[in-house]
Amino acid sequence: MQRIKTDICVIGGGSGGLSVAAGAVQMGAKVVMVEGGKMGGDCLNYGCVPSKALIASAKQAYAMSHGAKLGIAETDPNVDYAAAKDHVHDVIATIAPVDSVERFEGLGVKVIQAYGRFISDTELQAGDTIITARRFVVATGSGPLVPPIPGLDAVTYYTNENIFDLREQPKHLIIIGGGPIGIEMAQAHRRLGCNVTVIEGAKALGNDDPELAQIVLDTLREEGVNIIESTQADKVSSDGTTVTVHTAKGDFTGSHLLIAAGRKVNIDKLDLDAGNIAYDKRGLTVGDNLRSTTNKRVYAAGDVAGGLHFTHVAGYHAGVLIRSILFALPSKQRKDHIPWATYTDPELAQVGLTEAQARAKFGDKVEVVRFEFHHNDRAIAERKTKGLIKVMVLKGRPIGASIAGHQAGELIGIWSMAIANKLKMSAIANTVLPYPTITEVNKRAAGAYFTPRLFENPTVKRVVGLVQRWLP
Known part of the structure; x- marks a missing residue:
């Protein structure tokens, strides 16, 4: 049995684990990564990447049979389903080298390709290797939940x-x-x-x-x-x-x-009890600092941290952990600025509170501004006018945004930035955007917040009238 001592042992080679390992090793820490499955985790191999690749094939097929409104003759697409899957796997293969064992070993990470299990509160066994680490990061992700349906x-x-x-x-x-x-x-x-x-x-x-x-x-x-x-x-x-x-x-x-x-979170193989690590069906029991409540050597990143199951959340957690583990700085996760998107056509995206959540929490103090995509010139030009944005505003600051429409997954980013940095609606309204773009949907939504304050306000009209009468 081989024994290794290291600063950080990362368990799981998905988004969160890879980000922690890459950041830590390049800043001088000794890092061991344990991964029993495919490098890149669920997102690269079974989730985000292949699904978006297949969706791209589907969009192309749909466009061929729905071009009349753009002046293009429509034709029934000849779909080669197997070839579409070839496209999916080519996309995976193109991205895979970035997450590969070779790349991470080149960075200086010791990669052990085996599943790991805790054998004490300071040790993890993976294959014929026992790793003793100052800090462990559990980033094993999640897998499909198969319900117990009879038959x-x-x-x-x-x-x-x-x-x-x-x-x-x-x-x-x-x-x-x-x-x-x-x-x-x-x-x-x-x-x-x-x-x-x-x-x-x-x-x-x-x-x-x-x-x-x-x-x-x-x-x-x-x-x-x-x-x-x-x-x-x-x-x-x-x-x-x-x-x-x-x-x-x-x-x-x-x-x-x-x-x-x-x-369902992937924790069954970890033998967390042997590591004195508290957990439940949602994952490890951790505080806002992502640190185990029962074993202070252990942290969680991504799906096993018990929150939202998104690749970008795992990457965000990695940043929180790097500040804490490498620099001993107070570092806690936030959740109010985490966006998500569903990549249908039209897309659906959310960040912060929905309208119902905002009203339940803040009542009449919340203002909800709306803007429909059919008023956006670029959407009109591309015949993508089906859509709506709603922004929930409290004391001049956005606390949530909901978007259904063309490129909603791209549009939600500006609202995530605004919430993360506690920006006011004026920051969005003051932004100059190229015309015509779908992004103007965001600016027009912000403008809708100020419309009653400027154009329906008697005081504003009186001030303007006085200025016009007395201006030299």
Whole structure:
């Protein structure tokens, strides 16, 4: 058995772990990384990257059959589903070297390709190596949650971990789960020529503003996606060639089944009890400093920190931990400025409080300003006018923004920046943007906040009248 001593042992080679390892080793710390699966984690191999690549193929197919309003003759796309998957894997392969073992060993990180488990509060075993570290960073991410539906174990089903390896085009894809993963895959597969049914136990896209989520769901239904809400999958059966999901609202039969019913954190292999590390089903029990409440040597980053499950959150956590672990500076995470996006067409994005959350917390003190995409000239030029932005404002500062529309995932960034830096609405309104751009949606929303204060204010009009009468 080999023994290693190090400053930092990072467990997990996904976004959070890679960011901690790269930052720490380049600043002079000794770093060991333990990864039993693929470098790059879920995002690169099974999540963000492959899903966006498949969505890009789907958008291209959709554009070919929907060009008449732009003066382009429409044609039915000849979809090669297997070739679209080749595109997906080429994208992964293009990005993979940045996250590779070779790159990180080149930086000076000792990479051990094995799953790790704690054997004491100061030691981790990975394969035939025992690592003793001053600090451990658990960044093992999450995987698909497969609910205990009767009959599911007797049928072939897919999750985000293997759907991108499927090369046979589904004739009818049944999706259990109407969250971001399920809805993104529903639209992508529909645009690639598959029939699609989504079965959701509650409300599809239920974590987003319902008014804006409805814009996206209405679009999917218009494109032919069958979305069944407020019904559970009671059981699943198969006749060998098809699979049927039985629900209280009827039976739904398709050629393939995708489970997109949520996520579960990857902590089962860690033997956290042996490391005196408190945890629950959400992940490690940590404070705002991301430090274990029971083992002060241990920190968490990303999904296992018990918060939002997004790649960019894991990267953000890495920055918090680097300040704390390397420089011994007080460093805590914030959550109010964390955005997220669902990459449907139109896109759906959120940062901070939704309208309902803001009103519940602050009541009538909150102002909600709105701007619709059909007033944006660039959106009109590109025929992308379906959309709405809502900004929740408290005492002149944005505390939340909800966007459904073209490039919503890009647009939300300015509101995340504003909330992170406690900027006022005037900072957005004063920004000069190139014309015509979709980004003007943000500026017009900020302008909508000032409109009643400037143009509907009698005092302002009296002052202007006095100035005009007495100005030399």
